[in-house]
Amino acid sequence: MCAYQVIEGHIAKPQGYQATGIYSGIKKVEKLDLGLILSEVPAASAAVYTTNLFQAPPCHVTRESLEKEGKLQAVVVNSGNANACTGSKGVDDAKMMQHLVSQSFGVPKDYVAVASTGVIGQFLPMDCIEEGILQLPKALNNESAPLFSQSIMTTDLIEKTVCVELPIDGKKVTIAGTAKGSGMIEPNMATMLGFITTDVKIEQSYLQKLLRKATDTTFNMITVDGDTSTNDMVVLMANGMAENNELNEQHPEEKEFYQALLYVMQELAKKIARDGEGATKLIEVEVTGAPSVEAARQVAKSVIGSSLVKTAVFGADANWGRILCAVGYSSAPIQADKLDVFLGSIQVVEASFPIPFSEEEAYAYLQGDTVKIGIHLNEGEYQAIAWGCDLTYDYVKINAHYRT
Known part of the structure; x- marks a missing residue:
């Protein structure tokens, strides 16, 4: 309490x-x-x-x-x-x-x-x-x-x-x-x-x-x-x-x-x-099972900062490959064959391989105003959470004319 x-x-x-x-x-x-x-x-x-x-x-x-x-x-x-x-x-x-x-x-x-x-x-x-x-x-x-x-x-x-x-x-x-x-x-x-x-x-x-x-x-x-x-x-x-x-x-x-x-x-x-400029959704990336706090934060920041992940969320596209890609270039010292990935409660990746899931169910989930991405590294007991937003057409419009 x-x-x-x-x-x-x-x-x-x-x-x-x-x-x-x-x-x-x-x-x-x-x-x-x-x-x-x-x-x-x-x-x-x-x-x-x-x-x-x-x-x-x-x-x-x-x-x-x-x-x-x-x-x-x-x-x-x-x-x-x-x-x-x-x-x-x-x-x-x-x-x-x-x-x-x-x-x-x-x-x-x-x-x-x-x-x-x-x-x-x-x-x-x-x-x-x-x-x-x-x-x-x-x-x-x-x-x-x-x-x-x-x-x-x-x-x-x-x-x-x-x-x-x-x-x-x-x-x-x-x-x-x-x-x-x-x-x-x-x-x-x-x-x-x-x-x-x-x-x-x-x-x-x-x-x-x-x-x-x-x-x-x-x-x-x-x-x-x-x-x-x-x-x-x-x-x-x-x-x-x-x-x-x-x-x-x-x-x-x-x-x-x-x-x-x-x-x-x-x-x-x-x-x-x-409240990100032009944003329509809050994205939360939770990394669990990391070998260290630093590794968990590296992975979470990498995924939340990916423009391709952010645009996929904007379009309600369950493009799990972009998530794995962002994990891969995070430079975190992790193993590449143990990852589980979830969109909300919907698992889309198990042990770094795709598994069958309902595209319609995932699309409906991604249309919500809060999207949670869960990444289980299965290598330890540490975790981290990062927050961001989707990347939209309006972000470009706002920043193209910021001084004018």
Whole structure:
């Protein structure tokens, strides 16, 4: 039985947080494009960042600040412009965003995280951003928190929010998360931003360890199109206002907290995969019986990232050969004669050879909005799950005209 309970909520549901989003003029159309999360008190914080070599200035600035004390009190995010590949001016602009939020809300500059998402290679319209940040204090109220999730969206079709609560030391602890992402999504962080708030009291070093561990099985196990972006990060803030005994590795309920955090991150990851640009279906690839965790993840990522598998799912074509092909080029150290493959509950391959199955039944299954591909390697006890989406005509249409 889970210790946590899924509840309705938003990013400011945990004690001591506020959030908002406004339109500042960054986007060409009048949609929310500037958001803020604010904690009443400095929060122990952790973050993970994109692995792209051209890591954008907001990632550098946030990392530099967070490494000083491991604390944040505010997060400012703009959408519509990535502030990526913008050189020293981009760094200066990200630092100016920090400074403006620091001045507007009376928090230390290094307690402000900065994130940006949108078009790469264009300078931020700092006149719009400066005016927008000055508007944020009066836009912040008890009803404004849901606007934050809208303000971080680019090509997203849906807001992505998850909220849970659980008891720790008899105190109610809440964890809330929101994310954006639908294109340029690939394992090892992608065009996605994730923000998680909690009121738990926890050691900062342990918080960073938990975030990195959970990222490996959630955000690093999704893909939409195989592109890894320049801007992506996940930020986790814990302000301690639940007043539990400080969580660390020795705390008797640390596993319960981790499972709740893992659930929030996994649900956000799945929502990102399901909302892939032009997508009509969520694909889940579960690999079991692997000789190691690494091998299971390699196989799962390879299959979920295959354009041929993704297009077959879009067309509801039970083309099991494409699945075997993707397993084969995964570079995982596995044996090629032991694989079983399932589409939902329908087995299509046994011991790496095709077996008779109903094409009509498989076609009907593949027309659903969630498709599960099961791959049993029959070589060990390890497993992994990856998530992605189908590849459709609309993906090409959206990305052919992204800047226009």
